[in-house]
Amino acid sequence: MTIKDAAEEWEIRGTETPFRGKKTSVRTDEVVMPDGSVARRDYQVHPGSVAVLALDEEDRVLVLRQYRHPVRQKLWEIPAGLLDVPGENPLHAAQRELFEEAHVKAGDWRVLADVYTTPGGCDEAVRIFLARDLAEAEGERFEVEHEEADMELARVPVAELVRGVLAGELHNNCLVVGALSLVAARNGEGLDALRPALAPWPARPFEV
Incomplete structure (x- = not known):
């Protein structure tokens, strides 16, 4: 038995969109179940996201x-952002987010993990990149607003992030998946064996 997710789509008898927001919406589908019954499923429609685990030469993560209002907490996270343009190349989006949020560029990019954040209630897909060979970016810093105006930056050792995840002190999904995937990759075939930055991503197809 191969343990691998597979594409499949059950019949939809009807669909409606009771809410449309600026970036996301809520959809209700009437889905035919295997026993022939029809069930209503509500879920958030999301454009997708990218996140960047930026690792410096001292084995620290940026x-x-x-502040995240839905959970009423200030969370430690890795740089991340929406795929604002349909079909946008996720690598380009990740490079943009690293520049805008940290004013940093990277010389080496790999795919660390692809995840669905909450597949029971949202179709958001996130590609988490590993970025190495970091350097200060050229040009003016990106002008931030809203929650980002209060943002703090730090560089934290990988071991400290893993400790915080396992202690229940760090909760952001991209940080958790990114930090643990990094350790798993190191303990496996190594970071250079990770997928290339432009590896196919069936959940969010893109143009190279």
Whole structure:
């Protein structure tokens, strides 16, 4: 038995969109179940996201502390952002987010992990990149607003992030998945064996 997710789509008898927001919406589908019954499923429609685990030469990860209103907490996170343009190349989006949120560029990019954040209630897909060979970016810093205006930046050792995850002190999904995937990759075939930055991403197809 191969343990691998597979594409499949059950019949939809009807659909409606009771809410449309600026970036996301809520959809209700009437889905035909295997026993022939029809069930209503509500979920958030999301454009997708990218996140960047930026690792420096001292084995520290660049993290941000940002207020997240839905959970009423300030969370430590890795740089991340929406795929604002349909079909946008996720690598380009990740490079943009690293520049805008940390004013940093990277010389080496790999795919660390692809995840669905909450597949029971949202179709958001996130590609988490590993960025190495970091340097200060050229040009003016990006002008931030809203929650990002209060953002803090830090560089934290990988071991400290893993400790915080396992202690229940760090909760951002991209940070958790990114930090643990980094350790798993190191303990496996190594970071240079990770997928290339432009590896196919069926959940969010893009143009190279």
